[in-house]
Amino acid sequence: REKSDSVPIFATAEHGESIDVLELAGATHVLALKHQLGEQLANRVNSRHCEAHVVGKFKNLLIAEFPVHRTPLASCTIRDTQLRQVTGVNVVGVWERGRLIPARADTLLSEWSVPVVVGTEQQVQELNSLIELFDQNRNPVLVIGGGQVGRSVTTALKRKGVPVHLVEHDAAVAAKSQSLADQVFVGEAADRELLERAGIDKAPSVVLTTNDDAVNIYLCIYCRRLNPHLRIISRVTHERNVEAIHRAGADFVLSYASLGRESVLALVQGRELIFVGEGVNFYMLDVSEALVGRSLRDSEIGAKTGLNVVAIESHGELLANPPPDTPLDANSQLFAIGSSEQRRRFYDLFH
Numbered sequence: 001r002e003k004s005d006s007v008p009i010f011a012t013a014e015h016g017e018s019i020d021v022l023e024l025a026g027a028t029h030v031l032a033l034k035h036q037l038g039e040q041l042a043n044r045v046n047s048r049h050c051e052a053h054v055v056g057k058f059k060n061l062l063i064a065e066f067p068v069h070r071t072p073l074a075s076c077t078i079r080d081t082q083l084r085q086v087t088g089v090n091v092v093g094v095w096e097r098g099r100l101i102p103a104r105a106d107t108l109l110s111e112w113s114v115p116v117v118v119g120t121e122q123q124v125q126e127l128n129s130l131i132e133l134f135d136q137n138r139n140p141v142l143v144i145g146g147g148q149v150g151r152s153v154t155t156a157l158k159r160k161g162v163p164v165h166l167v168e169h170d171a172a173v174a175a176k177s178q179s180l181a182d183q184v185f186v187g188e189a190a191d192r193e194l195l196e197r198a199g200i201d202k203a204p205s206v207v208l209t210t211n212d213d214a215v216n217i218y219l220c221i222y223c224r225r226l227n228p229h230l231r232i233i234s235r236v237t238h239e240r241n242v243e244a245i246h247r248a249g250a251d252f253v254l255s256y257a258s259l260g261r262e263s264v265l266a267l268v269q270g271r272e273l274i275f276v277g278e279g280v281n282f283y284m285l286d287v288s289e290a291l292v293g294r295s296l297r298d299s300e301i302g303a304k305t306g307l308n309v310v311a312i313e314s315h316g317e318l319l320a321n322p323p324p325d326t327p328l329d330a331n332s333q334l335f336a337i338g339s340s341e342q343r344r345r346f347y348d349l350f351h
Contacts, residue, residue, distance in 0.1 A: 033260050037235060038152020038209070040259060040275055044252045045205045046231045047162045048138050050131040052117065052124050056274025056282065058335060061311050061320045062124050063274055063282075065095065067231070068113045071134045078115075079105040087126035089119035090321040092308040092337055093280070098246035098253060100280050102306065112251070116276060116337075118310040118321060137204030140165045144189045144219060145209035146177045149235060153207050154180045165198045189219055192226070200226050208234040208250075213241040217248045224249035242278050253278055276337060283307070283343050285334040288351045297324035305345040307338035 043053045050071055052064040068074050073081050078091050091103040095114035101107065109115065117127065141157055143150050146168030154164050154177060166181040167189050168174035174186045187194040200206070206223050208216045216234045223230055234250045236242055238257075245253050258278055266273040274282040285307075291299050301307055312322045314332040328334075336346075 033256060033263065034148045035152045036263065036273075037254065037256060037259055038149045038154075039156050040254055041149070041207050041209070041233050041235060041252075042153045042156035042160075044231075044233045044254075045141055045157060045162065045207065046137070047141050047157075047204045050134045052127050052131070054124065055116075055276060057272045058274060058282070058311070059318050060120055061118060061318065061335075062121055063116065063118050063276065063310070063337075064089075064124050064127075065114050065116045066127070066131060068109050068115065069111050069231075070137075071131060073109055073131075074111045074113070076109055077105065078103055078107045078109065081109070083115075083117070083127065083130075084321075087119070087130060088123035088321075089117040089127050090310070091115045092118050092310055093276075095252070095277065098250055100277060102308070114251075118337075120320060137202070139163070139202040139204060140182060140199055142167065142195075142198055142200060142203045142206040143181070143209060144168075144206060145211075146170070146173045146184070147209065147211065149211075150207075150209035151177055151180055153209055165203075167194065167198050189215075190222065195223075195226060200230070203227065203230060205231040205233060208232070211235075211237055213237050213245070217241070217245050220245055220248035220250045239278075279339055280337060281340065281343070283334075283336045283338065285336055285343075285346060287328050287330060287332040287334060289330075290350045291328045292330050294328055295324065296322055296326045296328065299328060299350075301334075301336075301346065301350075304349055305338070306342040307336040307346055309334050309336045311335040 043055055046067045052066040054062050054064045056063040084090055093100045093103050093116040094107060097112060140163040143153050143164055143166045146166055154166055157164050164181045165183045166177050167185045169188050171186050174184050177184050185194055185198045208219050210216055213236050220232055223232055232250045233252045234245055236245055236253055236255045239255045242253050242255060262275050263273055301309060311318055311320045312326055312332055312334055
């Protein structure tokens, strides 16, 4: 800060008092990443009734996801659901056991599909009105790990009225969660009897929050064997372990590093954090000379790159879920969801 008053300084903090100290020291943006990590993991939990969980917002556009499990939408194609016609939301992708697949009209939804949708707040409310009639599982969610991330998950879930059982091997750490969870179980998560007392056999979801990737991978396999119908959500410390933990049975995985990177990018771009999942990002793309004068359909951006254009901003107006015949001009900016490889393909083809 002594070198420049104008350069933005980003810092991370684990505790409230650390945030105050960093701000006094000159940090312009202090990120409480462990708290954010807990909030993001809690957003992916299935419990009580079916509802769309908002995972990001851009201006008046919401990005949300919802479970198909125990709803009549299972075994339907996206075309057959008629979600866009009935609610206005657009299905832009479908999570299948940790993998985001493209959403096409003939994409078949399974019991374990989690569609990702884009729409206005009113359209997402319309979707909730349609699906909230279907019960999911009102038994307590199981949180394994009582550290700061585990406590953040528990707090976020309890704020939504979701019952939580927490498992922690360290009695001193477990004591910090006594006032947060409905019940706290002290012991090793590898103890089958302990997990059964905590309700693993009836739980709708389990959230693995330990900071040891090897432990989380083992617990994914173990919990999946104890309850094949469980939705497993896990954190990872190292991005290199994301694929391994998916193979172990996790439905949703979030790394500390990815969340930090996306949080900083959102601040730099002056927008709210949008985190769809590992390897899937939200991009703001300029319309190149090669695209000017063509429609969204004629450009074949989706077919050629795999990116899903969820909105177009032109002359200060934002058009959500643009129809295929939307024209592109030099003043347009595209907002798309996809991978970094798909974004590179976009620039290789059109810039």
